[in-house]
Each structure stands twice: as C-alpha cells, then as structure tokens.
Amino acid sequence: MIFLIEIDFNIDYKDKQLFSRRCSLRINNRSIKTPLLWLGHPIGFEPRPWEHFPMDTLMVNAYDILMKPKIYNKVCETGIHKFLNFDGLVMMDSGGFVFQKKEELDVEPSKIIELYEKAGPDIGVVLDHPLSIQKSMSDNRKRWKKTLQNTDFMIKNNGDIALMPVLHGYTLNELKKACKEVRKINDNPKIIGLGSLVPLLFNMKVSKKLKFKNCRNFVIDATRLVREEFPNSLLHTFGVGSTKTMHLMFSLGVDSLDSTGWRLKAAYGNIQLPGVSDRNPTPRNNGRASLSDGEKIILDECECPTCMGKSLEQKIKSLDGPFPPRALHNAYVYNQELENYVKSLEQGKSKEFAEGRLKPGFFSKSFDYLVNIKYI
Template identity: 45%
Template sequence: MAARDNLKFTEIYKDEHTAARAGILTINGFKIKTPILWLGHNFKGPLSIWNEERIGLPGLLVNACEILSRSTVTESVLANGMQKYLDYTGPIMMDSGGFLFLKNNKMGVSANKISDVYEKAKIDIGVTLDHPLNPSLSSSENRKRWECTLRNTEVMFLTKGSYGFMPVVHGYTLNELKKSCQQIRNIVGEPALIGIGSLVPLIKASYLGNGFLYRRSNGENGDHITFIADALKLVREEFPNSFMHVFGVGGITTALLMFALGADSVDSVAWRLKAGYGAIQLPGISDRFLSPRPESKKSRPVLSEKEEKTLAHCDCPICINYRKIGWQKRRLDNSFKSRAIHNGWIFLKEVVAFRDEIFKGKGYHFIVERLSKQHRLSKLFLHSIQE
C-alpha cells in the first residue's frame, strides 16, 4: 500500500496555555509521536548519530539537492534506497533542496526529477520542489517563485508516488498566505501533511527592522517577528487536521517555540553547526564554548561553573562515560563528533520532555523556564500567549 493511502495524523492532546499539541503520525508502518524534531543529515563528512547507543532517533531529514550534487551518493541511493544507504531503519523525510538550488542561482532540476529521486530513494515523506521567497526580493519576484512552486506541486501530486507528499505554503502577508493555502487545497484537497516555507529569513533575521511590515488580522502593523506567530496560526486554522511542519528552525529553544505556536514538526541542522564552531547546548542554556576560543568568529560565552554542574549530569552517549567534569569537557572540547552527538541528544531529549509536559498542561511553563529575555523570539512567545 502506498504511503499516501496509508497516511494519517491524529491529534491526541492539546496544551492548555499554548497552541502546542501532541499527536501520532502514521505512515509506512511507523507511528511517529509529535511534536517531532527531524535532525538534518549532511552527506559531507557524514555522522551516523542513529548508530549511537540510546539515541532513539525519531526521524531524519535529508536533502535531494545535496544528494544529486554527489554522483556516488546519487547512484547508490537510487539503486538501493536511502535507508539501506544510511543503514538507518527509521522514518526519513526528504526535502527537495529548493533553497540550495536557488542559492546557487539556478534551479537545474525538474519536479519530475525530484519525484523520481523520492520514489527510488524509498523515503517516507517527500517535500514539494518549492522556490522559497525572500523578504529582500520584490513582490513580483516572490510572486513568480510562488507560481513556480504551485506548478511543481501539481506535477508532483499527480505522479502519485509511494511516499507521503508534503506541499508547502508560502507568503509574506496574511492575505498571500491564506490564498496560497486555498491554492494548495485546490490541487491536493485537504493535505495530510503541510509545510510552511520561507520563514527561515524571518526566524534568523535581526537586520530586517522596519524593512518587513504587514497588516495583522486586528488591523495593526506587524513585523517579521509577529508574522511568524500569525503565519503558524493561520495555517493551523486552514488545515486543523494536517501534520504541520516548519522548515529550518535553528536551535532547540526556537524549535520549542515553534511547537508552542502550533507546529507539529520542525527540522534542524543546528546540532551539527553548533558543534562545528565548538559549541555545545544544554537544557535551557544557549550555545556555550567549553574553553576560550579567541580565534572563533562566533562570540559565545564559556561554560560557567554553575553550567558545568548541569553538564556533569548529562547522560548522553558521550558524557555518560566520564565521571569527572574535566575529562568530560576535554572530550567534548577536542572532538566535533562528540559535541555533535551531545547536541543531538540534548535536542531530542528536550522535545520528548516538552511532549510530556503537554500532557501535564505545563507546556507554557516548560518554555518559560528555558527562554532567556535575550532570545530574539522571546517577545513573540509572550505576546502570542497573551493574545
């Protein structure tokens, strides 16, 4: 039976004070607990975190653009499937890589080609080949990109592949976003899966200021921060029974905020990126260096004495092997792989803990305890709850 015929999302419980909810996504024999964070995999210097003891990876995100840019990977994946290539037996979502294609100033691949890759890779969820918008582009250019995304969505939906198909909505005004939801509905009906795209520049931007303005539903002007909350709310209202995914959220605190605003699913490569420049994460604590790094372009605090006590209690596959904090810190400080495994563990454990708190009606308090006033999205969370 094709994944599209055997695909169902079931809401189990709603949080009392936020828009978060817990549910189950059934696909290809998997019963995926939500909210879920998909760890992004990188085929350049691959790290098989799923092979680490006790990780229990709930889902992996891979990228078609990255696969197609490596001929040996492409050949093996298309011949044997993604699970066999990675030696990973869990759920796999594959993004088209539209953002990466456009980053290279060309979309040198067709919707039919991406559909073929998805089918032969035997993945569970395949994302439409979209042309992400950017707030720095003109309205006419963004409109052209959306029209390309719509055409690709129709082509890929009509291929009737065996994977679960995820269309993606885009827009930088509420009217645009609502219209895009209607246009997607005209193509696929009520989608079991829905993605929200083009939010990455807004989530990561501190430079936009008054450069991004739109009219909120109450008639007031909003900025790029309020738009994130309004966008998630609108898409959730348009597709209340759909599994809703937000792409490229960054760190774990931002991921938790997206869940609190209504997302069922997010993905992140930050667990690797942070490890790459020498940083680790801890529950409720942002990036920390383990020792001073004056040569680093990333300015991050060094782990404090109080934070060392938190690290000492970490039971990730790396930290659990060390009884003394000094040894533990040296291992993490000297090894990218160790930091990445540690970060991946923290990311996944935090999502599991948040899901548990949803059932207790304490999702709001869980996030407040972890959200610093300095976080760029802190006001977004507090304002969205008040509204």
C-alpha cells in the same frame, strides 16, 4: 486520483493553556507520536547520530544525492533506509533551497519525483522555491508561483510517496491565498509545510521593501494562520527547530520541526545544553560565553555518547576538541529537549516549561505575544 499511500493522522490531545497538541502519525507501517524533530543529516558526512543513540526521525536532502552520481545510484538501488542503515522515519527535502542558494542549476520536479520513488523516503517534500528577505514582493510572488506549479505537477505525477506541499508567503493575505491555492490541488493534505520563516525568526537583515512591522510577530501570526487553515493536517515548519525556538513553535501548534543547528553550532565550536544558549566549552575570544559554574553542573549530568562515563574535565576536553564528538553531544541535547517538551505536554505543564526555556531571552517578547493571542 488514486492514492496508494496510507497515511493516518489523528489529534490525541490539545493543550488547554497554549496551542500545543499531541497527535499520532502512521505512514505505511511506521507509527509515531508528535511533536516531532527531524535532525538534518548531510549525506556522506559524520557523525551519524542514530548509530550512537536511538532516533525516530531523520531529514536528508535530495541535493546531496542528485549532485553525486555514485550516491544517487546506490540510494536508488538499496532505498534510503538501507543506504543510511536507519530504521526510523526519513523525510527527504527537495533541495529547492540549496539549488536556489547555489544558483547551480534549475532542477526539474520530475527529477525529484523520480528520486523519491526510487529512494522511498517516508515523506518527500515538494520542490519549493523559498522566498528571499532581500527580494521585492513581486520577485517573491514569482517564486511562489513556481512552487505552486511544482506542487501541482508533483501531486499529479506522484506514485506512492507521502508528499508534503510547502506554503510560503510574506504577508498574511498572500499566505491565506497560498493556502487556498494548495487546497485546490489537494483539498485535504495530511501533511503540510510552512517555509521561509528562518531569516524572520532569527532577525536577519530584512529588505525594507517587504514592510514587516515586526518579523517575529509575523512568524507567530503566519504559523497561527496556517494552523487554522489546516487544523487536521500535520504541520511542519522548516528550519526553525533550534533548542530555543522548538518550544515557541510547538506552543503555536506546530507538530513537526527540523534543524541542522546541532551541526552548525558544533562547527563554530559551540555546545548546547538544556535551557542554555550556545556556549564555548572553554573561554574563547569569539563573542560567545563559556560555561558558567551552574552550566558546568548541567554538563556534568550529560549522558550523551560523547560525555558518558567521563569526568567533567574529560567532558569539557572532548567537547573542545574535534567536530564529531561535539556535534554528537549537540544532537543528543536537541533530542533531549524534544523529550523534555513532550514530558511537560503530557503533564499539562507545557506553558510553564516553554516559558522557563524562553524567558528571559531573545524570544521572551515573542512568547508574550503568543500568550496574548491565546488569551484574547
């Protein structure tokens, strides 16, 4: 098989305290250092954060393009970078998850490959069928079988797109088997994804049929397993790049994450701040806390495009108003948190930093579990 894509992925530095690492990725003529965070952008919607502050990576979804013929034609004509007016790296997700959720139609992998070839994203995700926490083991096994068939088809019919195979498994044995099956199709993938973790990490209602002892510990074990199975590949875990979970996942040795949380939280009226959970800008009766005096001091320092040049009162007013300025603020904080993590990694202090971000809090025990694995 001839691969026309040029991808280089090298590990530059491995953290001694936990599993974090710093790597270099080069795809065609674009170079970048990991860890990476890809903010998810729904095509056709505002705001477009890269038009307001520098961004290196962006994730879009094939679903948004395939469902809108006008956009499809335009993207195919100009290419995705030009269409978005974005110079950084673009990852295109296959839309498998959305198609599955909406039960609209069963998209063919050939359609996705065709779109990738024409749109030219830097990374194209294999059409996968994420597992469901509501379904039985055997239903989920069928989903994985379909994902594996798509992986085989897409890698064999790929032209010059860097394709990311995605692993799924709700037991460690199944995940190990999945790694082996993907390796049979591509023995040394430069990029590998891991999916189906979102509901487990965020404590959603999991069917008893799946027999998880501790969902969040499973996420940690599963990620470690895949990290060890593919030590030299860029590892991307899907959907778990919140301002809190990013520190947990990077500490596990994950190189790359994505999130649409910057928009979702803004849609609920919530803002993000470094090291602080979701907050309402002003008191509201929705079960979420509003800003404390200490958090107002943190907000006062924010220099995002929404907050810049404003007094604290003006900032709060803008963030309490329409969706776009609040989403933009959140996007900026997500990127800032990535930068803060990278800085701590470069200083050899990522363990202390991640601990400070995760403890106390919802992921406190998960962090302890991870530290325990490292020091066994």
